[in-house]
Amino acid sequence: MRALALALPEDVPSVAVIDEVPWLVEQDREFEGALQAIWDRHLSAKPVMLILIGSDVSVMEALREHGRPFFGRAARLAVNPLHPADVQAVTGLDAADAIDAQLITGGFPEVVQSWEPGMTRQDFLDASLTNPLSPLLMSGELTLLSEFPEAGRASAVIGAIGNGERTFSTIAAKAGGDAVLPSGTLSPILNSLVAKRVVAVDNPLSTRPDTKNRRYRIADPYLRFWLAFLQRGLPQIERGRGDLVTARVERSWTGWRGRAVEPLIREALGRMLPNDEWDGTEVVGGWWNRQNNPEIDLIGADRAPVAGTVHFVGSIKWFGTGVFGRHEYDELARSVLAVPGTTAETPLVAVSRCGVALGLSLAATWGPEEILGAWR
Structure with missing residues (x-):
């Protein structure tokens, strides 16, 4: 940080970007204090824009909380995926098919850009599932590895929800393997996943309060698709049998899409x-x-x-x-x-x-x- 402060010019505007900030915070508990000290003593007096990047939203938001060293020194900017109208503009699809593309790609630019204009959904899946290094396959695996580097109970809970379990009891049964996951273990895991924006919680909406019937779902459409269809198909794709995974998607597509599109439609109506x-x-x-x-x-x-x-x-x-x-x-x-x-x-x-x-x-x-x- 001191070297950065010395390297930046006094009279010319500059931009400094620090990536993987959540990892830095976890690895070095003094990072936040050092950042605050260097900013206050050196960087804030220079024409510099300092950009801190991290995909763990809960950690990034915590950096700005009252009582933390960097409080009051930064503005928050969420970089969201492409929305459905953007996806349509890139893919050239009609409205209904563009919504399908949104459910598959989640709007992630790298995945969306691999969907060439004029490709149907089947064309895109055929092309992506024959290449083990395609963005459609790699992005989900890299996301989970970066957020949850050690396979454990959190990964099992994500897998259970991604494969269609929605209630607390069914998630506990699925994620626990041979034994039901205890409530005292599952509750903090779910709370953490919700805080990280990996999992979303839906409650029934009416004039009567109801917090006992909550439902859980994977928040990101792309990760929801990847967990439901692609994760377990990776070994088949790696041995050249992506056609088996494509066939599995086609068999379950209509039913899966009917459930997956509901949050998107509610969001759309909420915007209108x-x-x-x-x-x-x-x-x-x-x-x-x-x-x-x-x-x-x-x-x-x-x-x-x-x-x-x-x-x-x-x-x-x-x-x-x-x-x-x-x-x-x-x-x-x-x-x-x-x-x-x-x-x-x-x-x-x-x-x-x-x-x-x-x-x-x-x-x-x-x-x-x-x-x-x-x-x-």
């Missing part, structure tokens, strides 16, 4: 609302009971985590073919009164990949173009 039609809708979530019967895809409300008013109840139909029809509408209408805060007059809405049938009493509908438009 409130608007003139839904002027009080500030949050969009979902609702379920312990038995997931019913499980409501969309709840529009005035606030969270406990709503004052439920503005609409909705369903997502994101299959490859088939419109949102009478069957889906009747199922939604039967389920609406199960949600605390609803009445028979609560408006019904739908999001569909392939359109909506005529004659349904829906207050609003959205398709791929509208969902993608939330980021334009």
Whole structure:
């Protein structure tokens, strides 16, 4: 740090970048104090922009907390992945297929750039899964190795959630192997993963508080795809049988996509609302009971985590073919009164990949173009 202070000029603007800051903090407990001392005594008086980079968000945010040496000396800038409209611009896909590409790539630029314009989803997977060093394969492995260098219980918990386990009890059973993982062990692991933004937590949204039915999911779409399909397929890909992994993706794609797209659609509606039609809708979530019967895809409300008013109840139909029809509408209408805060007059809405049938009493509908438009 002293050498850096001496090397930077006094009269010419310069930029200094320090990468892997979370690793530095973990390896050297004096790093933060040294950084503060050098900044205060030398660097702050020079025309320098000091950029500190780290992918562990919880550690980077902690650097700016009150009581830490570097408090009050830095501004936070989150560098997010590309959003779905960006992915569409790079890949040249239509709206529905661009959303598929978002679910596969997560918007990571290196992975998105390997999706050549004009490639279908099958083309992209065929090309990526025949090359063990493709960005689609390597990025997930490198991410987990950098965040969790030692395989252990945290990795087992991530694997369980990535393979579809959503509740505390099922995660404990899956991650524990031969024995259920004790609550005292699993709870701090989940709390750490949530703090690191690796895992997201969803709670049912209604006018009644409910923290016992929380659901866990992998926060990043790309890592969710990688854990579900690619991680266990790496040995097959390395021996030249990427076709087996591609076939596995195709067999499960429709069902997996239907669940994976839900957070993205809720985020899109959250960006679009409130608007003139839904002027009080500030949050969009979902609702379920312990038995997931019913499980409501969309709840529009005035606030969270406990709503004052439920503005609409909705369903997502994101299959490859088939419109949102009478069957889906009747199922939604039967389920609406199960949600605390609803009445028979609560408006019904739908999001569909392939359109909506005529004659349904829906207050609003959205398709791929509208969902993608939330980021334009």
